[in-house]
Amino acid sequence: MQAGAVDNLESVITRRCHAMVTDRGYVEELADVEDDFDRWYVEVVRKAELADDSPVRGTRIIRPYGYALWENIQRQLDDRIKATGVENAYFPLFIPKSMLEREANHVEGFAPEVAWVTHGGDKKLEEPWAVRPTSEAIICPIYARWVQSYRDLPILINQWANVVRWEERPRAFLRTVEFLWQEGHTAHASLDEAEERTRQMLDVYEDLCVTELAIPVVPGLKSESEKFAGALRTYTIEAMMGGKHWALQSGTSHNLGDHFGRVFEIEFLDANGERQFAFNTSWGLSTRIVGAVIMVHGDERGLRMPPRVAPTQAVIVPIWRKAKERESVEAAVKTVQQSLGKDIRVKVDLRDDKTPGWKFNEWELKGVPIRIELGPRDIQNEQVMVVRRDTGEKQPVPMSDLPEMLPKLLEEIQENMMAQATAMLNDNSERVTEYERLRERASANAGFSYAFWCGSSECEDKVKAETHATIRCIPFDQPAEGGHCIVCGSAAEIEVVFARAY
RNA sequence: CGGGGUGUGGCGCAGUAGGUAGCGCGCGGCGUUUGGGACGCUGAGGUCGGAGGUUCGAGUCCUCUCACCCCGACCA
Numbered sequence A: 001m002q003a004g005a006v007d008n009l010e011s012v013i014t015r016r017c018h019a020m021v022t023d024r025g026y027v028e029e030l031a032d033v034e035d036d037f038d039r040w041y042v043e044v045v046r047k048a049e050l051a052d053d054s055p056v057r058g059t060r061i062i063r064p065y066g067y068a069l070w071e072n073i074q075r076q077l078d079d080r081i082k083a084t085g086v087e088n089a090y091f092p093l094f095i096p097k098s099m100l101e102r103e104a105n106h107v108e109g110f111a112p113e114v115a116w117v118t119h120g121g122d123k124k125l126e127e128p129w130a131v132r133p134t135s136e137a138i139i140c141p142i143y144a145r146w147v148q149s150y151r152d153l154p155i156l157i158n159q160w161a162n163v164v165r166w167e168e169r170p171r172a173f174l175r176t177v178e179f180l181w182q183e184g185h186t187a188h189a190s191l192d193e194a195e196e197r198t199r200q201m202l203d204v205y206e207d208l209c210v211t212e213l214a215i216p217v218v219p220g221l222k223s224e225s226e227k228f229a230g231a232l233r234t235y236t237i238e239a240m241m242g243g244k245h246w247a248l249q250s251g252t253s254h255n256l257g258d259h260f261g262r263v264f265e266i267e268f269l270d271a272n273g274e275r276q277f278a279f280n281t282s283w284g285l286s287t288r289i290v291g292a293v294i295m296v297h298g299d300e301r302g303l304r305m306p307p308r309v310a311p312t313q314a315v316i317v318p319i320w321r322k323a324k325e326r327e328s329v330e331a332a333v334k335t336v337q338q339s340l341g342k343d344i345r346v347k348v349d350l351r352d353d354k355t356p357g358w359k360f361n362e363w364e365l366k367g368v369p370i371r372i373e374l375g376p377r378d379i380q381n382e383q384v385m386v387v388r389r390d391t392g393e394k395q396p397v398p399m400s401d402l403p404e405m406l407p408k409l410l411e412e413i414q415e416n417m418m419a420q421a422t423a424m425l426n427d428n429s430e431r432v433t434e435y436e437r438l439r440e441r442a443s444a445n446a447g448f449s450y451a452f453w454c455g456s457s458e459c460e461d462k463v464k465a466e467t468h469a470t471i472r473c474i475p476f477d478q479p480a481e482g483g484h485c486i487v488c489g490s491a492a493e494i495e496v497v498f499a500r501a502y
Numbered sequence B: 001c002g003g004g005g006u007g008u009g010g011c012g013c014a015g016u017a018g019g020u021a022g023c024g025c026g027c028g029g030c031g032u033u034u035g036g037g038a039c040g041c042u043g044a045g046g047u048c049g050g051a052g053g054u055u056c057g058a059g060u061c062c063u064c065u066c067a068c069c070c071c072g073a074c075c076a
Helices: A003-021 A037-047 A064-083 A104-113 A136-146 A191-212 A259-263 A288-297 A323-340 A356-365 A376-381 A399-427 A435-443 A457-467
Strands: A051-053 A060-062 A094-096 A115-120 A123-131 A155-164 A178-188 A217-221 A233-240 A247-257 A267-269 A275-277 A279-286 A314-318 A346-348 A370-374 A383-388 A394-398 A429-431 A448-453 A470-475 A494-499
Touching: A037 A051, A037 A288, A060 A064, A064 A155, A064 A178, A064 A191, A064 A288, A094 A136, A136 A155, A136 A178, A136 A259, A136 A279, A178 A191, A191 A217, A191 A233, A191 A247, A191 A279, A233 A288, A233 A470, A233 A494, A247 A259, A247 A288, A259 A279, A279 A288, A288 A399, A314 A323, A314 A356, A323 A346, A323 A370, A323 A376, A323 A399, A356 A370, A370 A376, A370 A399, A376 A383, A383 A399, A394 A399, A399 A429, A435 A448, A435 A457, A435 A494, A448 A470, A457 A470
Parallel strands: A314 A346, A314 A370, A429 A448
Antiparallel strands: A051 A060, A094 A123, A115 A123, A155 A178, A178 A279, A217 A233, A217 A470, A233 A247, A247 A279, A267 A275, A370 A383, A383 A394, A448 A494, A470 A494
């Protein structure tokens, strides 16, 4: 036996022992979700085939399984957006430099992360084009053309698009140089109406997260320093990720006031014949949300897909020994599959080069909510074995009960996952009154810390510099009475959420 | 942009003293297997990130360069 072989044998033995000790079954080569969450994330993304590395720095390939998840989320969100009266359209990828620079705060905010097109073929452009980091600067001037009268308002448009932001430290789904999102852009005749729309769309995002993704969120207002470049105010939903309990800004909605209306001259005559500038909103939710699904629900065995958006809701794994058995098992599988109809997304794993055990592990890694095992013994008893991904619970179910039982079970899993995610959020949130406690919690990755804040950027900056925690939002849900600023101790009216963020 | 690290078959790695590459996984074929990541036999696959240099001879030594990863400042 050669040295290499011995080493390898030892490493295999070590892995097996480790697996037994930590009770992780046969899940191999996946970093521990508690000990090394960042590596776990990277590995899950790759092994579950959600995304792959790309030859271009900072960009990732979204593989079919990851894209299917995104498409399901997209569909749910698109329906909700349209239900509020918004229509989809498409605006260009490129924005002339001068247009991007019209709104001062906007340019300043995005300048460091804009990619520029300077040449067309071998001809240098008169004026460079920005690759859109967001589309206000190209959409608003068009709106200006479309609006003359208050009767032309509101304009309610959404687009599904890719955007580019030159990020330094990319992470699959969470922060990539190019990413996919939807961006809604509306124009209104009054600030009140714009405000109403801004809040309405934040509610849409919250509903999407809670209802479809089983992700509880803390909705609120961003502080001045955290708001969108050029906005009057920014609302956000903040979700708590598993592992390190950091926050992830999961969707934002901006009331742009008339800042963009003025600089892009979206001017109209109101009912009194007075000239006015339009009020705008913009709101976006990106593929980043896929990262949230991974990090909120994943466990030591890999992903756990929320049933409502799971690309595959149930996978049937046939089991056989002999060719004869195979025949009858595959026939039974077909019958079961047909009995389930089109209401649930079922996949049958007929691969004969993988053992059932291998398939179990793979589908668990991929987070399929329900596994159905069907073998000779089951055919005998006219049943199947049903295994829940969320609890690992395994039970025999009569084949005839399956069509009725499965949709219910999927809902139950969805609810259970929401309950678990809510428990995680609550268990890792604390109201703090001492600065030292805030510091402790930040360094211990203890989650969200609720504390009073006087509103000064000095206090905000101090916390950020000393603890790395930032004000994630000023929650809508505020305590009845005021208190004292966690930093300076002066009287404070508002409570904020401090947390480290992705 | 500052600090640290790594580049060797698809992936993970080894390569001791310079002598023109090796292991595991994976992959193809055949056979036995299949209720929690099966096994045997057999086969294909790399010029060692790139450029230059030292040397009879470089994966190994030297110089330059590129890329990627990790840690810090900015971000949906």
